[in-house]
Amino acid sequence: MAINELRSISTFVAAAELGSLRKAAVAQGITPQAASQALAQLEQHLDVRLFHRTTRVMSLTDEGQRFLETARPALLGLQHALQTVKRTKEEIAGPLRIVGPRSTFQAVLWRLLEEFCQEHPAIVPDVQLEDRVGNWVEDRVDVGFRLGPSPHEGVIARRLFPVQLVMCAAPSYLKENGIPKTLADLQSHRCSVFRHPATGAIVPWRVKVGGDLRELPVVPALCTNDEILELQAVLSGRVLGQLAGVTAASYIRSGQLTPVLGEHTTEHASYFVYYGSRSSQPARARAFIDLAVRRLGSNPEYVLTAKELRSGKRVGTT
Secondary structure, three states: OOOOOOEEHHHHHHHHHHHOHHHHHHHHHOOOOHHHHHHHHHHHHHHHOOHHHHOEEEEEEEEHHHHHHHHHHHHHHHHHHHHHHHHHHHHHOOEEEEEEEOOHHHHHHHHHHHHHHHHHHOOOEEEEEEOOOOOOOOOOOOOOEEEOOOOOOOOEEEEEEEEEEEEEEEEHHHHOOOOOOHHHHHHHHHHHEEEEEOOEEEEEEEEEEOOEEEEEEEOOEEEOHHHHHHEEEEEEEEOEEEEEEHHHHHHHHOOOOOOOHHHOOOEEEEEEEEEEEEHHOOOOHHHHHHHHHHOOOOHHHOOOOOHHHHHHHHHHHO
């Protein structure tokens, strides 16, 4: 229904109920001239006269009475639907559709979701994790997380924290195989490599040399498209790996993993939260985005310091 027809019907019903076109205009927040024009447009559209009018009195015609009996329930239903949508938009309840990468992000996202759902128990998270970048509209996304800014036009992206690429190994591996002192030494080590789940391509190790980012070829002793399996292989002492800092940080701080060649650690990308227009978002999406920015924005828990990255050198000198 065109908006002029909706206004015309609303004006007609208000005038019939209040007995005055001027009162109907006040009730709708429009001028008397606009109300008169809306009613005239409706009568012209229907090709019937809906009111008998004099300068002081207006009363419904037979056609007007029948139209009122039919239109008023439908109008009330439409007004109720509009009010329901507005009310629902401001409630922190209902489905919350979230997308994010499968690799490296599950634990971070779960902690965020757990806190949000404890605070808002009526929320029903609908989470899809995959390493491909899907279609914002087709996937009906409320909030998304990606490594790097979103490629979709019209989507707002806010940076959360950088992702380091940390070369590390279990102390048992380093005790048995020695500690690499240079990047060239890695050629004699058992290294793990990651196969991108979406493309199937081997992800090269990326290292910082001076101020440059370079790709470092290694001979794989393990190849997998599962980040958790690679982590377990490194923790077990079977291989030396290059893990995302968000994954490795807690294990390095607990002593289960030791960083090596920390001066070559690079921050090749960052995690972003992205979303559509802030003004049209439901309250549940706005609240979740605000929590994500508060908890994850520049969070040092997921980023190793230069001192922590040098801890491997200290191990090598003992």
